Amino acid sequence: MTPLLSLAIVLYSINSVLLAALAYVYGRTALSTRAKYPLGLFVFSTLLLLHSGGTAAAYLFLSPYFLEEAVPSMFIMAVFELVGVGFLLRITL
Numbered sequence: 694m695t696p697l698l699s700l701a702i703v704l705y706s707i708n709s710v711l712l713a714a715l716a717y718v719y720g721r722t723a724l725s726t727r728a729k730y731p732l733g734l735f736v737f738s739t740l741l742l743l744h745s746g747g748t749a750a751a752y753l754f755l756s757p758y759f760l761e762e763a764v765p766s767m768f769i770m771a772v773f774e775l776v777g778v779g780f781l782l783r784i785t786l
Contacts, residue, residue, distance in 0.1 A: 694756045697768045704771040705749035711778045712742040718785055745774070 719735035722728075752759075752767065759767070 695761065695764055698752060698756055698759065698764050701764070701768040701771040702749050702752045704768075704775050705745050705752065708771070708775050708778050709742055709745040709749065711775075711782050712738050712745055715778070715782055715785060716742055741778070 715738040716735055719731050719738055723731040723735050748771075
C-alpha cells in the first residue's frame with residue numbers, strides 16, 4: 694500500500710467522523726422541530742457517511758487491486774470531499 698493511499702484512507706475516516714457529527718446534528722434538529730428539511734439532510738448525511746466508510750474500507754481491503762496511476766486521483770477526491778464536508782459542518786454549527 695502506498696503512503697498516498699494510506700493518507701486517503703485516513704482522510705475518508707476523518708470524513709466519516711465529520712459526517713457522523715452532521716447526521717447527529719441534523720437528526721436532533723429533525724426530531725425537535727418535526728420539519729422535513731432537516732430530515733432530508735439527515736438522510737443525505739447518513740448516506741454520505743455510508744459512502745465514506747465504504748470507500749475507506751474498500752481502499753483498505755482492496756488496495757492490492759488498485760493501479761498505481763489511480764492512487765493520486767483517489768487521494769485528490771478524498772481531499773475535495775473532506776474540504777466540502779468540513780465546510781458544511783462549519784456552517785451548520
